[in-house]
Amino acid sequence: MASTDLKTAPSPAVLPAQGIPYFTPAANPGAAANPIAKDTPTLFRPLQIRDVTLKNRVIVSPMCMYSTVSDPSSPFIGALTDFHLAHLGHLALKGAGLVIIEATAVQPNGRISPNDSGLWQWQEGTESEQFKGLKRVVDFVHAQGGKIGIQLAHAGRKASTVAPWLAMEKVKADESVFGWPEDVVGPSGGEENIWAEGGVSYWAPRELSTEEVEEIVRAFARSAELAVKAGVDIIEIHGAHGYLVNEFLSPVTNRRTDKYGGSFENRTRFLREIALAIRDVVPEGLPLFLRISATEWLEEHPIAAERGTWDINSSVELLKYLPEIGVDFLDVSSGGNHKDQKIPTFTDCQINLAGQLRKEIRAAGAKTLVGAVGLITQADAASEIVQGADEDEAHRAESMLAGSEPKADAVLMARQFLREADWVVNAAKKLGVQISPPLQFGRAYL
Template structure:
């Protein structure tokens, strides 16, 4: 028997890489259009993008980038991220969302966070992101980038550093690569620090011109993301970071066009989404992550709650946003939050029900304490039905609660969750060629 030549072997490799790997597509259902295939393993179509299943990796900060502000590698992903994210792509997820990536240097949560503020395609930040994108694509997964600005929660130490110091959070000074004098927010002063003591720096209030420049920074990073080959972009508007801070009347005390009324407090989000849509292809989906409530019932007379989120959700088609990633909390230290199995799923389901009742088709993602395959499958089952069948399901009381699920920590515990889910649900899926003999 004649052995294959190197050119023959290379011919079955992935064309976008300078080294050999088979072009894989793990996690795709063998019969995706078969009615018996659970919705969780059926394709999800968003604009002109198709995900092979409805299982997404939620963005998770790894605090593993270079922190030296004088280094050209500051904010750039590393080999750690190739190993971490590449492994998840190999293990069959439909979509990976890269961790919060700062659009400005002072927008990082910690000095060790990902960034995309360096201009041009020759920067180390861009090249490192493209390297991850290319490998993820070679394994058949799609990949997104979450563009973010940490606002008043910036310049913090990685969580394990704080824990080693016996604290939950610890602010990063200049010696650690931090920027204590350039932590910003919609409003400033000691009272606007996330927590008292040495946990977080007090922010200074952004000027109107600086807010407008931040909007432009999101657009510049989005444009570079397109060039790097990302399949879609997510705007981070959750967990007490800058956009979330502007949305909330608790943290936004401004008197200019970005403060006061609901319309003014949401203005920055409208401008960011508009600026991003102007520089990305019409075919590219745009996601938004929000905190559906601040969990501040009884603490403040006015705060961002589920009714605020429903009101915002109903405007998303006009903003060019296709998918709402529903999380919660993180914007105030006094939040009363007791996580339980459905604490965020219920929020996602309520938003989805409200917008579907008015004929809106924005897709909804559920996230938070999703660990079991059967439960994940039940959340989205039937979300791919046409409107007539969906209406029948709603009457029967079995309407889907989301259109996709996002898992984070569960993938840290169990990187091959997708393969286990397929086995649990009795779904035949494709597996990477290198892993075929073990699965």
């Protein structure tokens, strides 16, 4: 199937894209010319999730860009800008099946840095700058034939830090750079719950009250409702990497004694309430994603014996809740909640975690989809991860005969798209798939 030239599908009659105040041709870059052809790899077959169909299985992961207005007196605080329009819009133009907007805070103190994206401005009958910035990006991505999601998040004890390119000078964002050191929060507070990495400590969190936890649940729902009004196709809950939801899930960081702490059921309550609150305010056909850290990589650490830890068995136990709380897609990452994590050195460790969870889901007769993320860079590897994860019986049989089964239903990549915006185009070329190009760029692919 390999080819030295990109095969592009014939162009239909050129029509204008809808939903934008200027002309750009309606197109669907990255879509296979014949997705149901026998030799079309699963990577370039559509993926149906509720009422949304992705044209291929390549997803751009959320990537913090630390590039919004930070001044809390500005109406543009946290709003997506022209930078985000160029950054995210170009990846959609180059054919990704889904582009997910960076971690977007549901409350001001839920940002990682003062320059993070936010979606908390809410006033009935008005359009905030946060809403308008989001809608502009959404409309452009749709005009390029793409789908767009947003990752809703709260940074918890990892909040009020500076952008990473300033971290050589300092990590903690104080009031002089619009930080909020007195309002960094977590499931448990105090000096013993400070996040630290690389020998550098963050702010000490204060413990959230039960009422504040319940308000954060409502904040996730309000942000989701606003995102839907802006036209977002998919919503993802950020439950990974040591941010607030992950902090609640893990007994390492959750030492609460109320209904949100202690037992597995209580520690997962915050996540379950967020998911249900979002499902209550979004259309039934809108897919809900969840990113988790499948393990904290602390299995051999003394703290695991002392307090317990969130490990792959915990993630397997979480799976049973996903259908009832309306989660359609599990985005499988790992780590980020303890400085002494021991991440394996082999590059496909997270892909194997995704494969294990997908196998458990299918064995239980559930249909939750799974995404693999982490150091995926090559077309062949990405294709192998998802091959057979579709409704085509021949594809599934071919995978079984090869002695393997799909490890995921889609692949997610972040840094590789920063290196190679043309990844979808190049992958199609490598795999010999005929795809639709972006029309304005078509002459470059002849």
